Structures are given as structure tokens and as C-alpha cells.
Amino acid sequence: MTPQILARAREAEQDRQSRLRDRILCCTVAGCLSSGAGAVRRSLEQEVERQGLGGAVEIAGTGCMGLCGDGPLIRSSKRDLIYSKVAPGHAPAVIAGAHPAMTADHPFYKGQRRLVLANSGRADPERIRDYIAAGGYEALLQAVTRMTPDEIISVIRRSGLRGRGGAGYPAGLKWELVARQKSPVKYVVCNADEGDPGAFMNRSVLEGDPHRVLEGMVIAGRAVGAQQGFIYARGESPLAIERLQTAIGQARNERLCGERIFDTSFNFRIDLRIGAGAYVCGEETALIASIEGGRGQPRPRPPYPPESGLWGAPTLINNVETFANVPAIVANGAEWFSKIGAPASPGTKIFALAGRVARTGLVEVPVGTSLQTIIEDIGGGVPEGYEFKAAQTGGPAGGCIPASALGVPMDYDSLPAIGTMMGSGGLIVMDSSTCMVDIARFFMEFCMEESCGKCVPCRAGTVQMHSILERITRGEGDPRDIARLMELADLLQNTSACGLGIAAPNPVISTLRYFREEYESHIHARRCPAARCRMHGEAAA
Amino acid sequence: MIPASGNEDERLKALDAVMAGHHYSGHALIEVLHAAQKEWGYLTSGLMRHIARKLRLPPSRVLGVATFYHLFRFTSPAPHEAVVCMGTACYVQGAANLLDSARRACARNGWAVTTGRCVGSCGLAPVAVCDGAAMSRATPAALSAEMERKYDAANPGPRARG
Numbered sequence: 001m002t003p004q005i006l007a008r009a010r011e012a013e014q015d016r017q018s019r020l021r022d023r024i025l026c027c028t029v030a031g032c033l034s035s036g037a038g039a040v041r042r043s044l045e046q047e048v049e050r051q052g053l054g055g056a057v058e059i060a061g062t063g064c065m066g067l068c069g070d071g072p073l074i075r076s077s078k079r080d081l082i083y084s085k086v087a088p089g090h091a092p093a094v095i096a097g098a099h100p101a102m103t104a105d106h107p108f109y110k111g112q113r114r115l116v117l118a119n120s121g122r123a124d125p126e127r128i129r130d131y132i133a134a135g136g137y138e139a140l141l142q143a144v145t146r147m148t149p150d151e152i153i154s155v156i157r158r159s160g161l162r163g164r165g166g167a168g169y170p171a172g173l174k175w176e177l178v179a180r181q182k183s184p185v186k187y188v189v190c191n192a193d194e195g196d197p198g199a200f201m202n203r204s205v206l207e208g209d210p211h212r213v214l215e216g217m218v219i220a221g222r223a224v225g226a227q228q229g230f231i232y233a234r235g236e237s238p239l240a241i242e243r244l245q246t247a248i249g250q251a252r253n254e255r256l257c258g259e260r261i262f263d264t265s266f267n268f269r270i271d272l273r274i275g276a277g278a279y280v281c282g283e284e285t286a287l288i289a290s291i292e293g294g295r296g297q298p299r300p301r302p303p304y305p306p307e308s309g310l311w312g313a314p315t316l317i318n319n320v321e322t323f324a325n326v327p328a329i330v331a332n333g334a335e336w337f338s339k340i341g342a343p344a345s346p347g348t349k350i351f352a353l354a355g356r357v358a359r360t361g362l363v364e365v366p367v368g369t370s371l372q373t374i375i376e377d378i379g380g381g382v383p384e385g386y387e388f389k390a391a392q393t394g395g396p397a398g399g400c401i402p403a404s405a406l407g408v409p410m411d412y413d414s415l416p417a418i419g420t421m422m423g424s425g426g427l428i429v430m431d432s433s434t435c436m437v438d439i440a441r442f443f444m445e446f447c448m449e450e451s452c453g454k455c456v457p458c459r460a461g462t463v464q465m466h467s468i469l470e471r472i473t474r475g476e477g478d479p480r481d482i483a484r485l486m487e488l489a490d491l492l493q494n495t496s497a498c499g500l501g502i503a504a505p506n507p508v509i510s511t512l513r514y515f516r517e518e519y520e521s522h523i524h525a526r527r528c529p530a531a532r533c534r535m536h537g538e539a540a541a
Numbered sequence: 542m543i544p545a546s547g548n549e550d551e552r553l554k555a556l557d558a559v560m561a562g563h564h565y566s567g568h569a570l571i572e573v574l575h576a577a578q579k580e581w582g583y584l585t586s587g588l589m590r591h592i593a594r595k596l597r598l599p600p601s602r603v604l605g606v607a608t609f610y611h612l613f614r615f616t617s618p619a620p621h622e623a624v625v626c627m628g629t630a631c632y633v634q635g636a637a638n639l640l641d642s643a644r645r646a647c648a649r650n651g652w653a654v655t656t657g658r659c660v661g662s663c664g665l666a667p668v669a670v671c672d673g674a675a676m677s678r679a680t681p682a683a684l685s686a687e688m689e690r691k692y693d694a695a696n697p698g699p700r701a702r703g
Contacts, residue, residue, distance in 0.1 A: 030660065030661040030662050030675075031661065031662045031663075031664050031665060033675070034660075034662045034665060034668065034675030034676070034677050035665055035677050067664075068662065068663075068664030068665060069664040069665060071664070071665070195658065195659075196629075196659070197627065197628035197629045197630075197632070197658060197659045198628045198629030198630045198631075198659055198663055199659065199663075200659065200661035200662070200663055203661045204661070235575065235610075235612045236612070236657075236658055236659075236660070237661065273571070273572070274571070274572065274575055275571075275610070276571055276574070276575065276610030276611070276612040276613060277610050277611030277612035277658065278609065278610050278611065279658075290571065291568075292568055293566075293567055293568040293569060293570040293571055293606070294570075294602075294606060295605055295606055295609040296609060296610070297609075352630075352663055352664075353664075354629075354630035354633075354663035354664055354666060355629070355630050355633045355634065355663075355666070356633060356634070360630075360663065360664035360665075360666075361664040362664075392629065395629070426629065426663075428629045428630055428633055428663075429633075430633055434633055439629075439632075439633075442629070442632055443629075452609075
């Protein structure tokens, strides 16, 4: 691939698409596939064939359009309309444009700003030409042929991009740390081990726009001086793995990764590593151990991976969404990016909105958007007849946000102030039918099962905390149990070896902070206010 | 040592190709275990010894790594498998009830019911996966019916139930 060929490929594909009478894009991501998108796509293809429209109307796949709860979703690119809940029988009406559609001012889309998900709903993730037609690999061209590594790092640093994996560490600083190391071998690792139960942002980005992540990684490789990248993907996401394999193969064929990228001396190879189901592997040192082929057990830091990571070499580890932000920042400049979202944490954040809310799915909003806007305006509020109780962010490492804090801006600084965290973007809405003690027990069970067993506080502490929580939800709690939970929480937070154990008590601390009366009701009155827990002696429901 | 089967040689050849592709590097152990499980359905101690020998790793290392990760299995899979997603969204929407009823229903047919980590369809919670096909907004009744239907489709003729 040379600059001229990239420009020609883009123009040719844009021209081809503009000459079509319509291009109908079917969501081909996990959510819509499980509500029957595959059959809808086949029926559309058959209908095009039947009407003899081949060549005029094209049916293609695309990434997540967001409103997964109303899937399968189909988009007509010429009419710029999204059709929801499409069944195979609707094919003729969809092709004729006679099917009822969502308009652009649909409340679900109004408050959103789609940067990372820009191509989802517009481009086919299995065709590199679609990505190129949408301006893809332009940023890489710029980074490789017109920018020095220092200039790339400076753009990322000035943009204010913070790591999207959860902690929000400034990406530019991390890149600079790795770039500064004097080592002939360095690595770039994409952490795609999205293990929080109730989070599917990274998976949707990989399934819906894999080239964006690859492009971000290659740019990072150029910036920090690495020649090898790894993507550590979850074994539980076979579709994301398949799409990545396809994309890596295409990028390699076009010489957009691999050897002599854009005919320069810059080489960057990307390999895929598949996890095998261990939540702790999202922790960076455990992830490194797993890529090296070992048990995914964390090791103490420092040294941090930018100094000593994979096989002891300096290693840059960023999350999928962080890399996916990079191409647009390089292409549009740091100033453009820093004006979006909150001043201290610019850009957008993708949330997986789920649980007890009317409209569920993938939501991308400027960082700092209030929780209320996300749940009520975009999500349509909790189902009728129920009352909003809390929203859970940050998965098993996070906490809950009660109704009194609904106005909180969703950013990296406001959430810790109220006892939770941004996390990777899972956002679960709970209403009066959810028992908060049971939710705390649920997360503790998760951490107990996922503890790697290396350090005692986490291995034994999660078991103890879980058994107390289980006792309380069975209606056999002891008045001293709350104090015991707090004591154990303190122990885990201060003595565990890695983030899993340190964060495991968070849901308990957070629910105790805002919903202590629910614990007390279970313990003293032997009653579950949400009528979720089956109390000892009660008849089976 | 390795489970007997008609095309055992082909499976071994496929596994060997994967190991060769990674230059028999011990770093590729997890990839190799994935490949072995894909061919055989589960990992036997004979198979793990074979891998240890080829990758020049101590058998304890192979066993240690294999047992660390949830996705590797050491017994043959049941003929039918239902996985109830235990992601937070599914749990909040009643996955525990779904699991209870599926466990009761599976006592009849040849189903194994397990729980799974988030399958990524949180917008359609609760989700169950029956023999690889995802069911969105599953109810206990719909899940039991689907399990029966799949069982009947795979076992035509008079029903033999315990």
C-alpha cells in the first residue's frame, strides 16, 4: 500500500457505494445475531435476488447501531434510516422503504456522540475497503509518513485521552514512558479481555469495527518504537476473534500492518492471543503471564509493564477503546478531541446500558454526561410501575449510584468521589425489584470464583465475605455481620496483591453506604424489601 | 492413552500443525490447548502429556495452565448443553430463576445445564444459549420448551425418559 493507492482505493469504494440505489446494512454483532439478524439478512438477500435488484441494492453487514434491545436493527444508507425489530417477512417493505423507521431525532440517539462507533451502522466490518472508504488508515498514513514518533506522542498527550479500561491513566504519559525506554525490543498489547459481567463495549467495537483498533495499535507501535503487537481477546467471544483474524489478514495483505508499512522501513506485526476464561487476566501483569503461555497470575508492581512487561521488554498495554480513539485523534488533531467531553477527561465513553431500563444497548456519550441523561433521556427510564433504585458501574470492582446522585457527571473524577468508578463502561440499572444485598452477594461470588488464588487475603477473604452475604440473604444473618463485612473489606483492600482483591469489597462497601437499611431489614426483620431473597423457612416461590 | 477414535491420526495431525505453526514454543501452550480441545472436545491426561512432550514442557506445567482457565474441560461434554448467562444484566433480569427451572427440566433429557460468563447480549437479558444458539429474553417456560424441542429433534422415535 502506498499513499496514492490508499487514496485511489478510498475514492473507488466511495464511488461504487454512491452509485448503488441503496445499501442496506444489517447488524452482525452478538446482540442482534441472537435476536435473529442472520435470518433477516438472508431474507433481504433473497428478496434482492427475487426482484432482480442485484447490482442496484446491496446487502451488507455492519457493526452495532446501539439499540440492541430493539434488534435486529437494519439501516438503509441512502435513506439514512434505522429499522428496528425487523423480521424476515419485512424484507420487501424494507427494500421499498415502506417499513416504519426510527428518525434521526429518536431520543436514544439524540444525546449521543458517536466517535469510536462512527462506522458502526455505516461500514461492513469484514471489508477493509469499507473502512478505507470511511477515511480509515489515513491517520496511519499521516503517522508513518509525515510525523515523528515524538509528534505522535505529543498529539496523544495534548488530546488528554485517558485509558478507557477503567483507571483512566493518561494515555500520552504511558506512551511516553514506553517510548523513552532504550530497548531494541518493545511490545504493544491491546487488552481485549473484557470480563466484567454486563459489559460488551469492547466486544462490540471489535466485532463492528476491528480495523479501527488495528490502526490505533499500529500508530502506537510507530510512536513507542515497537515492532510487535498482541491482541489479547476473550475466548468467550468467538465472533470478535473471527473478525479480528479477518481484519489482520486483510491489513497484512494491503501492507497496513506487517512489513514495510506504506513502503517505509517501519514494520509492525500484530498477533492474536486467545484467553481461556479468567477474569484476572484483565489485570495487566496477569495478562502478560497469560500471553507468555502461563497461568494468569499477577505479579507485584513495580516494575510496571512500560519498563518490564512481556518477556521483560518494555510493553505498552491499552484497552480496545483507547486504541480505537487514536486514529480520529491523529487525523483531526489534539485540539479537536480535547474540546469534546469534560475538560479533565475529554472525548467520549461507550457504556453498555442494560438491566431494568426501557431501551437497552450500546451508548456513546461525551465524557461527563450525567447519569440521569443516560438513563432517562437515552434509556427511557425504568419500566413502568417500578422505581429507579440504583445504577451499577465498574462491574465487580465498582459500586452503585443511588437515586440521590443521579445528576453525577460520568467522568473519571466524579464517580470515585461518590464511591464507585468509571470502569470499562458497564452500566446496569436496578429498580425496586432488585435486592442490593443480593447484588453484593452476586459480585462477591464472581470475585470468589475468579480469584487466582495467589494471595491469601483475596483467596480466603472473598470466600468469607461471600459466606456472610449468603447467610444474610438466606435470612440467617447475625447482627454483627455488618461489622464483620467491613473488617474483611478493609483487610482485602489493604493487603491483596492485585486489583481484583483490592476492588472486590467495593460493591459491598458501596451498597452498605447507600442501602444499609436493606442489610438491616434482612438481618433484623428477616425480610427482603425487594422480595428477591428467599428467607429461611419461607415457602419456595 | 489418547481417546480412541476413527480419525485419531487426522486429529493428531491437525494438532501437530498448530504446534508447528508456533515453532513448538512453550509460549503457545494456551493456543495449543485450545486447538486440542477443539479437536477432541476435552483434554485428557494422555493428550496433555503428548503436548508437554512436543512443547518440551514439564507435564505439571501443562496441567497447571490447563486447570487455571475456565474454558478447558477434562470430561467429555454432554450431548446437549444449555448455558444460562450469569452476567449482571441477566442476573438483574432474573437469570437465577431461569437457571433453577432449567436445572429441573434437564433432569429429564440429556442436557447439561451450566452457567456462563457474560455472552455480550446484555440488551436482550436474560440470555440462555442452547447448543450454541442464543435465546434472548428467555423465560423459564420458553427455555424448557426449547430444550425439549432440541432433544426431540436429536432423538426421534419413542421417548425414553427416566
